[in-house]
Amino acid sequence: MEPQWFGFAAASLTTVSFLPQVWRTLRTRDTKSISLWMYALFTLGVACWLVYGIYLSNWPMILANGATGVMAMLVLIMKIRYG
Amino acid sequence: MEPQWFGFAAASLTTVSFLPQVWRTLRTRDTKSISLWMYALFTLGVACWLVYGIYLSNWPMILANGATGVMAMLVLIMKIRYG
Numbered sequence A, B: 001m002e003p004q005w006f007g008f009a010a011a012s013l014t015t016v017s018f019l020p021q022v023w024r025t026l027r028t029r030d031t032k033s034i035s036l037w038m039y040a041l042f043t044l045g046v047a048c049w050l051v052y053g054i055y056l057s058n059w060p061m062i063l064a065n066g067a068t069g070v071m072a073m074l075v076l077i078m079k080i081r082y083g
Helices: A004-016 A018-028 A036-056 A059-082 B004-016 B018-028 B036-056 B059-082
Strands: none
Touching: A004 A018, A004 A059, A004 B036, A018 A059, A018 B036, A036 A059, A036 B004, A036 B018, B004 B018, B004 B059, B018 B059, B036 B059
16 A cells, blocks of 8 residues: 555544534534633644645645635634523 | 744644543533544554654644644543543
């Protein structure tokens, strides 16, 4: 197995992983056990990855962090709204 | 400002962001609004990043994903335990 596949698997899994959280939170509107600070810091961090990816013109970084950023921001907004 | 600083800020923020979630979950033992699938897929993804970092002998990847992996796994274990 080519070692690069670990990179592709890693990027896919860490990006896709936020989908079930977004879905669960949209459905239940329950954000009680979710840390506001986690999603605030994480969304800011992913935004930095996105800016860095744009600077490097690196499409995998731009796409993965763009998608993750949207999902993390959705959870953050719901956390702020539902408490 | 050097563009690399966006990379350092990004890596630091996305790694450190899991600390408040671990702390909150350890303290409250409440994992109800957390998605099991998110933490299962995310922990597996971070493990792949770690393996890929070891293959590339890239210390920033190894350290950041090692730290994130431990924290994500803690939340996953608490989710499995507390439901």
